[in-house]
Amino acid sequence: MAYVAPAPAEVEEVELYHAKSFITKYVFSQDAKVIAIQYSFTAIAIGVVGLVLSSMMRLQLGFPDSFSIIDPADYYQFITMHGMIMVIYLLTALFLGGFGNYLIPLMVGARDMVFPYVNMISYWVYLLAVLILVASFFVEGGPTGAGWTLYPPQAILEGTPGSGGGIILMLVSLIFFIIGFTMGGLNYVVTVLQGRTRGMTLMRMPLTIWGIFIATILALLAFPALFVGGVMLLLDRVLETSFFMPAIISMGEQLEYGGGSPILFQHLFWFFGHPEVYIVGLPAFGIVSDLISVHARRHIFGYRMMVWALVAIGGISFIVWAHHMYVSGMNPWFGFFFATTTLIIAIPTALKVYNWVLTLWKANIRFTIPMLFALGFIVTFVNGGITGLFLGNTAIDVPLSDTMFVVAHFHMVMGVAPLMVIFGAIYHWFPLMSGRMLDETLGRIHFWVTFIGAYSIFLPLHYIGFQGVPRRYFEMGETNFIPPSVQDLNAFVTVVAVMVGFAQILFFYNLFKSMSSGEIAEKNPWKAASLEWQTPEQPPAHGNFGDELPVVYRWAYAYGVPGAKDDFVPQDMHPDEVGGEGAHEASKE
């Protein structure tokens, strides 16, 4: 077919805010790239706090008699803060606020987010939420020890550590987080739908953007449930309403509460909590698809199917929440329904895994560090996914509920797996963000220590869980059903965990050193086809694309196009320049 490319230009220009002073350029900045970096630094900083807390817990679990750094109350508080920080303040904020802000405008060909001012406020509200969370460590009674699920009634009753100021600050912090997130989320959704450049149809968007986009929609639908639960729990705590609180006799005394339903809170919490897994998961799926495609020099296998799977997973994730509540005394039919939906969601998920593997099949794989982390992700995700299938079945879940097996499962699937993607993504996009490469050797050491370490930590926990060791226990003491081997394993796990924790110093050292003195990155070092690498400057300047916005002629996966002069064709290269027959044949095989 004779193809005539349309004349370029006629991309509608937007008015761009130009910062005038240092403060508005780097502190109260409205540039999504700066906001992204602010989000990332804050999220990683609080994430390190979460990591330190986990080491303290591990020391206790591994050597219950040798350390007296923490007492049982501390242990509860540390679990709670660790879980909350990792899931919400680190992963959610980093994937959406960090990667979302950096990549959406660049990858869809926009100069910035559509509401830059709101976007800026979003970060500052998030920072406020983090500060409130941190403040709860310093109030009387310390942070809440209710568990990251914050189940009433115990979450707000005296006797639970941090039931004073701690739980109040926790809830207030969550409410602020949600407000801040909503402001960001509004930007991500509207920018993706309304702010793309000419020629960038939805189905030409890189999967990274699809993942972040669907995850944002999920978040906008799921966070309201946490908001509602949080506000009502706060009122129960502060004004002694009884939304969730049943009649309670505490130490021989009848409390003011009565009539409320704790199970109602559980429903609200998990209506948020399960989609939350995918709010973290979908951006990871998207990013890893792109990492694999770029570093294997191959178009992603089954692009459309990958998009459909993202949409399907997003939809189904709203009807599986009660698989977290099998032991709450629910009607067996109810359990049956949720077990079925849970198994159904495995289908699109498995599809994605097949497509990643098929993309790699006979591809020209380059074992760069991002590729290593991407492979690490696939393996870990499959691992955690399979134990998820076990736990999704009511009959298997009931005995395993609240054991270390569950801890092992969710750390694999939503702890280690997304972290692998985050590391991979940082190694991949660092040259774009800073103009310099990260050190290769340090990176390889970092990968292997983290990967092998993560398995040494979490594989044994599956076994420990099978032996019946419950989660959220400060110590087991002399428990006759638990064999001594468990204690040895626990000690081993702790030693590895502390080592892996320290190994991350290597990563931070690499980051900071490379930022100032790393090897200067050549333009588009990975030879990627997507738009973010095609900016006139690297790192991209304010406004991203210089004088004229790019015009897009193909999808982001044009690798190995026959006859083209290079082995990849950037999305915005005019068909006449491509050479060969490759103009639009892209990488159809």
Add this chain to the structure above:
Amino acid sequence: MGLFSQLAEKPWTPEQAAIDDRHKGVEFSLTTPQFGLRVFLGFVTVIFTLFVVVYVERMVFADWKPMPEPWLLWVNTAILVISSIGLQWAWVSADKGDADGVKKGLYLGGVLAFAFLTGQLLVWQQLVVLGFYASSNPASAFFYLFTALHAVHLLGGLVAWGRTAIKVKSGMDMAKVRGSVELCAVYWHFLLVIWIVIFSLLLFT
């Protein structure tokens, strides 16, 4: 073209490329602020829907006692309706380029919104006098919660309203304020609907 039919496109084929190259990169024929507001309203709708679901679930428990329904609430409702009409008037006038109508409609809407909020405070006061505190029974707890949340949203709307009113007062070009006036009106109507849902919930349960 619908979102779903797009999902069936094959972006890698030359036929599709010829179509795609002409795509403007915009999905909906709304301005960015219009679209942003709709997304935000979607989010708020989810929040209020969940509250209503929880309300209905909580109602079935034994300790539920219906609330008194102060007649003042009817007055407040009427005020909010007129406030919405005021903003509608401003919107229609803005479309016609009638600056005077915009001004009148906008002021009427805003002042009545403040009146509504004052009225709500009076209702709270009446209830407290009657001995209905937030912790007295679940129905009154929900009532305080719903009215407070609704009021917070209205206050947020009044901030946007204030900024629009300043623009209008300074005699800015009608074509430029039209967008803001429209957003305010849409938001006001939305909050009116929310209020009517809350109020009916109170009346019928």
